[in-house]
Amino acid sequence: MSAPKKLLIITYYWPPAGGPGVQRWLKFVKYLPDFNVQPIVYIPENPTYPIIDRGLESEVSEKAVILKHKIFEPYGLASFFGKNKTKKISSGIIPNQKKQSFLEKALLWVRGNIFIPDARFLWVKPSVKYLKKYLQENNIDTIVTSGPPHSLHLIGLQLKQELGVTWLADFRDPWTTIGYHKALKLSSYAETKHKALEHQVLNTADTIIVTSKTTKAEFEAITSKPIAVIANGYDVEQVTKQPLDEKFTIAHIGSFLSERNPRILWKALKELTKENQDFAADFQLKLLGAVSQEVLDTIAEFKLNDFVLNLGYVSHQEAVAHQRKSQVLLLIEIDSEDTKSIIPGKVFEYMVSERPIIAIGPEDSDFAEIITSTNTGVFFTYDEKEKLKALLLKYYQDYKANNLKVHAVGLQQYSRKSLTEQLSKLVTPNS
Numbered sequence: 206m207s208a209p210k211k212l213l214i215i216t217y218y219w220p221p222a223g224g225p226g227v228q229r230w231l232k233f234v235k236y237l238p239d240f241n242v243q244p245i246v247y248i249p250e251n252p253t254y255p256i257i258d259r260g261l262e263s264e265v266s267e268k269a270v271i272l273k274h275k276i277f278e279p280y281g282l283a284s285f286f287g288k289n290k291t292k293k294i295s296s297g298i299i300p301n302q303k304k305q306s307f308l309e310k311a312l313l314w315v316r317g318n319i320f321i322p323d324a325r326f327l328w329v330k331p332s333v334k335y336l337k338k339y340l341q342e343n344n345i346d347t348i349v350t351s352g353p354p355h356s357l358h359l360i361g362l363q364l365k366q367e368l369g370v371t372w373l374a375d376f377r378d379p380w381t382t383i384g385y386h387k388a389l390k391l392s393s394y395a396e397t398k399h400k401a402l403e404h405q406v407l408n409t410a411d412t413i414i415v416t417s418k419t420t421k422a423e424f425e426a427i428t429s430k431p432i433a434v435i436a437n438g439y440d441v442e443q444v445t446k447q448p449l450d451e452k453f454t455i456a457h458i459g460s461f462l463s464e465r466n467p468r469i470l471w472k473a474l475k476e477l478t479k480e481n482q483d484f485a486a487d488f489q490l491k492l493l494g495a496v497s498q499e500v501l502d503t504i505a506e507f508k509l510n511d512f513v514l515n516l517g518y519v520s521h522q523e524a525v526a527h528q529r530k531s532q533v534l535l536l537i538e539i540d541s542e543d544t545k546s547i548i549p550g551k552v553f554e555y556m557v558s559e560r561p562i563i564a565i566g567p568e569d570s571d572f573a574e575i576i577t578s579t580n581t582g583v584f585f586t587y588d589e590k591e592k593l594k595a596l597l598l599k600y601y602q603d604y605k606a607n608n609l610k611v612h613a614v615g616l617q618q619y620s621r622k623s624l625t626e627q628l629s630k631l632v633t634p635n636s
Contacts, residue, residue, distance in 0.1 A: 209243040210633045213340065213348040215332070215357050217325060219248040220265055223258030223521065225437075225459065225550040229377055230351055231264060232440050232621040233628055238268045240629035245269070245345065247336060249276035249328065256495075260520040274335050276328040279320060318395040322380070322402055323354040333363045340368060347632060349373040349414075355380050358406045365409055373631060374410035377437075379420050382543050403427070412631055417571040419546030435627050436575075438619040439553040442522075447530045453484070453604050454514075455563070455597075456491040456531035458524050459551050463499040464539040467565045469587055471507040473594035477601075478512065484601055488512050493519050493527055528558040532604055536576075538566035540587045548572045553619050556581040561600060561611050563593070581613045 214234065218226035234244040244266070250273035265271075320326055340348070348370050350361035358374050365372040380403045381396075391399070407413060407428040414433050415421050421432045455474075478485040490504070492515045504513060519527070528534060534555045538544050548571050555562050556575075562582025564573060573584035585593045603609040617623060 220261035222254040223256035236625035375414040437550040452489040453487040457535040461496040469590040536564040
């Protein structure tokens with residue numbers, strides 16, 4: 206076998222960071238050596254991660270070379286004025302526009318208009334200087350940048366321009382069409398700047414990688430460069446098998462943002478708890494991860510507080526365990542044209558949990574097609590309350606009969622190893 210192909214991976218999120226942003230490249234790096242690719246991972250030395258999960262540190266491949274370089278993040282200064290608010294905005298939890306404090310409005314304005322494209326923009330220049338030398342000294346000619354934060358693509362842009370490296374730009378999420386972009390109170394100048402940078406990145410990279418076909422279609426209107434769809438996926442998780450919850454638990458795992466507030470679900474659950482005493486006795490709403498105050502207020506509005514078990518943020522290992530022992534799993538996406546392309550990373554872990562998924566989102570969502578084609582759950586739009594209520598009742602009846610099961614099909618294509626093989630063919634196209 207020939208010597209491994211060296212690949213420099215530029216990413217911000219890396220253990221001990223928690224949350225979904227870290228999983229994609231952590232798993233690619235795990236399997237790349239199996240396809241004769243040597244991963245060299247460049248990360249910040251002193252990052253400000255909104256979520257920490259020390260358990261993920263044990264998953265870093267021993268075959269990976271890790272490079273670290275200092276980063277200065279302006280959010281560190283902003284947190285002096287409101288650490289909790291800054292942390293929430295940094296992690297993507299943007300307060301409802303009508304309920305934003307003056308400080309929150311100011312932080313959002315700064316985030317959108319001063320920190321362009323994001324709060325890690327000051328890492329670009331020192332990273333280019335450091336990596337330029339490293340690439341030349343180690344004969345590395347292929348790099349990949351992963352965003353968000355999209356400022357990392359600007360590192361790739363400069364390295365491409367100065368060294369002529371082969372550059373793959375990986376978009377875990379879209380750039381200017383992502384749901385929260387409109388909440389950043391952009392001036393016309395800032396909006397134009399964001400779009401210009403996006404256009405430059407998309408037209409300079411050698412290959413674009415996206416996670417959904419809708420994002421691919423959006424980008425095809427901006428660039429003629431090749432675009433590959435490589436979804437997120439699932440890995441083989443070593444979690445001790447546990448019995449299912451005794452209660453009829455409906456679990457939402459991950460960030461529950463204000464815009465992901467499905468009133469049709471709360472209304473359906475309220476009606477079922479009023480109309481069916483057995484359902485009320487058995488039902489529990491299990492929440493794991495950061496939950497916005499607006500979602501909690503709406504749950505209270507529908508008088509569902511007594512049914513809530515709010516566990517807060519848990520480690521990835523614990524989250525996987527809860528996925529497998531909960532009776533039903535909830536997947537909620539914002540009801541917006543802009544979110545049709547979003548395929549939450551957890552959908553793939555949900556799919557291999559062998560628990561039924563109830564998904565709610567905008568019509569023609571990319572993740573709806575995945576759930577339907579794999580027979581792992583049922584998708585609803587935001588105006589299908591009666592159908593949703595009927596399915597909840599059916600699932601409850603199946604639970605009572607000890608017959609609430611899933612018969613999934615076609616999951617292998619979403620295994621992390623299969624997806625890494627797709628990636629390796631982009632990295633070494635002639636091998």
